[in-house]
Amino acid sequence: xxxxxxxxxxxxxxxxxxxxxxxxxxxxxxxxxxxxxxxxxxxxxxxxxxxxxxxxxxxxxxxxxxxxxxxxxxxxxxxxxxxxxxxxxxxxxxxxxxxxxxxxxxxxxxxxxxxxxxxxxxxxxxxxxxxxxxxxxxxxxxxxxxxxxxxxxxxxxxxxxxxxxxxxxxxxxxxxxxxxxxxxxxxxxxxxxxxxxxxxxxxxxxxxxxxxxxxxxxxxxxxxxxxxxxxxxxxxxxxxxxxxxxxxxxxxxxxxxxxxxxxxxxxxxxxxxxxxxxxxxxxxxxxxxxxxxxxxxxxxxxxxxxxxxxxxxxxxxxxxxxxxxxxxxxxxxxxxxxxxxxxxxxxxxxxxxxxxxxxx
Amino acid sequence: xxxxxxxxxxxxxxxxxxxxxxxxxxxxxxxxxxxxxxxxxxxxxxxxxxxxxxxxxxxxxxxxxxxxxxxxxxxxxxxxxxxxxxxxxxxxxxxxxxxxxxxxxxxxxxxxxxxxxxxxxxxxxxxxxxxxxxxxxxxxxxxxxxxxxxxxxxxxxxxxxxxxxxxxxxxxxxxxxxxxxxxxxxxxxxxxxxxxxxxxxxxxxxxxxxxxxxxxxxxxxxxxxxxxxxxxxxxxxxxxxxxxxxxxxxxxxx
Numbered sequence: 001x002x003x004x005x006x007x008x009x010x011x012x013x014x015x016x017x018x019x020x021x022x023x024x025x026x027x028x029x030x031x032x033x034x035x036x037x038x039x040x041x042x043x044x045x046x047x048x049x050x051x052x053x054x055x056x057x058x059x060x061x062x063x064x065x066x067x068x069x070x071x072x073x074x075x076x077x078x079x080x081x082x083x084x085x086x087x088x089x090x091x092x093x094x095x096x097x098x099x100x101x102x103x104x105x106x107x108x109x110x111x112x113x114x115x116x117x118x119x120x121x122x123x124x125x126x127x128x129x130x131x132x133x134x135x136x137x138x139x140x141x142x143x144x145x146x147x148x149x150x151x152x153x154x155x156x157x158x159x160x161x162x163x164x165x166x167x168x169x170x171x172x173x174x175x176x177x178x179x180x181x182x183x184x185x186x187x188x189x190x191x192x193x194x195x196x197x198x199x200x201x202x203x204x205x206x207x208x209x210x211x212x213x214x215x216x217x218x219x220x221x222x223x224x225x226x227x228x229x230x231x232x233x234x235x236x237x238x239x240x241x242x243x244x245x246x247x248x249x250x251x252x253x254x255x256x257x258x259x260x261x262x263x264x265x266x267x268x269x270x271x272x273x274x275x276x277x278x279x280x281x282x283x284x285x286x287x288x289x290x291x292x293x294x295x296x297x298x299x300x301x302x303x304x305x306x307x308x309x310x311x312x313x314x315x316x317x318x319x320x321x322x323x324x325x326x327x328x329x330x331x332x333x334x335x336x337x338x339x340x341x342x343x344x345x346x347x348x349x350x351x352x353x354x355x356x357x358x359x360x
Numbered sequence: 361x362x363x364x365x366x367x368x369x370x371x372x373x374x375x376x377x378x379x380x381x382x383x384x385x386x387x388x389x390x391x392x393x394x395x396x397x398x399x400x401x402x403x404x405x406x407x408x409x410x411x412x413x414x415x416x417x418x419x420x421x422x423x424x425x426x427x428x429x430x431x432x433x434x435x436x437x438x439x440x441x442x443x444x445x446x447x448x449x450x451x452x453x454x455x456x457x458x459x460x461x462x463x464x465x466x467x468x469x470x471x472x473x474x475x476x477x478x479x480x481x482x483x484x485x486x487x488x489x490x491x492x493x494x495x496x497x498x499x500x501x502x503x504x505x506x507x508x509x510x511x512x513x514x515x516x517x518x519x520x521x522x523x524x525x526x527x528x529x530x531x532x533x534x535x536x537x538x539x540x541x542x543x544x545x546x547x548x549x550x551x552x553x554x555x556x557x558x559x560x561x562x563x564x565x566x567x568x569x570x571x572x573x574x575x576x577x578x579x580x581x582x583x584x585x586x587x588x589x590x591x592x593x594x595x596x597x598x599x600x601x602x603x604x605x606x607x608x609x610x611x612x613x614x
């Protein structure tokens with residue numbers, strides 16, 4: 001039904017907004033992307049190693065390790081909220097997943113008889129479909145994240161607590177629970193399905209790292225959800241004017257709970273993937289990653305005041321951070337400088353956006 | 361009330377409506393009628409009971425006394441959405457628009473048009489833009505459906521907020537101070553928007569402090585003072601001087 005808009009109105013007084021003043025061209029994401037391209041060219045001339053296949057794979061893998069969580073938190077940031085518990089969530093989900101996986105693979109653990117049994121020669125044998133343990137343990141990790149997201153969303157949307165305080169508390173609670181369940185030692189994915197697990201999390205397909213593939217897939221889904229569904233529109237409306245959203249009958253409470261659940265699930269999935277690459281889920285895993293994730297989202301153009309953001313921006317932010325980190329390593333700059341530089345970039349990105357919106 | 365409306369059924373009818381907040385009597389024994397296609401000005405000083413009255417009609421408050429009838433039926437609203445369901449829309453002073461969305465998105469906010477793609481319902485951008493353009497055409501407002509509300513003038517924003525009420529085919533539109541914070545040219549636009557609504561048979565209640573606007577578009581003016589209705593006259597039978605006197609209390613009733 002692509003009817004041409006035959007205008008019943010003449011626009012004598014109202015100018016049309018030019019194409020370069022609209023959409024991505026007028027957004028922070030647009031010029032950060034431009035800055036990234038410039039940086040890539042500079043890197044190419046600065047270091048012969050930068051554009052080698054090995055280094056590119058490395059960069060793609062490394063930024064994928066925070067980018068999925070960044071997609072998730074972008075939903076929250078668009079509504080004008082914040083989630084500080086993503087780092088702890090990554091660790092806790094990964095821990096639950098690997099503990100469930102090892103537990104179900106140990107024949108004398110409760111419930112494990114459904115999945116494995118001891119063969120006559122003392123070896124553990126899968127009693128069921130291969131891969132079932134993997135599916136169950138990943139689901140366990142994601143359900144944990146779902147519950148944490150629901151609690152966050154409930155406290156913020158129903159009880160009306162501030163997102164900052166609620167998720168700051170949750171950061172501590174979830175990290176604490178991680179230490180409690182593992183006794184501070186962390187856990188290791190083990191058992192007959194561990195090989196599948198490693199293949200799916202740190203393997204690659206035709207040279208493309210698996211985490212990168214998940215990222216591209218999820219980003220595409222997110223773009224459709226944000227721009228082509230009623231839910232996505234409500235997410236933006238909530239960040240633009242929460243009171244208006246409420247007055248027009250948008251289910252504000254439900255949308256808010258949903259974004260915190262999405263964020264926690266993304267962080268959980270991210271944690272599970274990272275633990276596959278690490279080969280374990282240590283209790284201090286992903287400590288302070290929430291700062292990297294929020295920084296990437298903000299650099300990519302998500303506005304902490306709400307109403308602006310998207311998957312492209314989230315990815316651009318993550319790539320920029322990783323390219324700078326990688327560049328500093330190749331340039332043999334003391335790695336302690338990285339963190340300081342990241343801070344400078346966050347402030348610069350927001351500053352440039354402020355100057356630009358004053359000019360136009 | 362000797363008007364041509366005698367004998368017709370009122371769209372909105374308030375009988376003995378009162379509201380108390382604890383010991384404070386915000387509204388006392390108000391009788392009032394609004395007919396289809398009529399523009400009624402609601403005037404009064406701050407604290408005269410205008411907003412309380414509007415909030416009762418819009419379903420924000422329940423009246424402590426009296427009865428509200430709409431379209432011939434007694435109505436009891438618990439939430440604003442109940443009032444909206446029978447055809448009462450409010451255009452708020454701050455317009456309740458999301459600045460970061462387009463005009464069309466704002467018009468359809470909360471009632472988006474969707475198309476089914478298998479199990480998924482995706483937004484039907486074309487249909488929404490086309491309908492929004494139609495509505496802006498009806499209101500004769502130069503507003504593009506795809507423009508961001510952030511970049512719009514006060515008059516265009518009013519058009520977007522009013523187009524939203526047209527979408528639901530509201531029978532009564534209450535406008536809270538629509539001309540308070542906009543330029544002279546835009547005031548003209550808003551007043552002509554009110555004329556458009558009237559042409560389409562919609563009843564409008566205009567809550568305003570601006571005497572010239574009320575006298576330019578209203579058929580009737582209701583004056584509130586200290587929670588009571590002090591006057592309810594056809595606009596041609598009164599004058600700005602008389603209304604001012606009624607608002608300030610220099611004249612007790614008319």
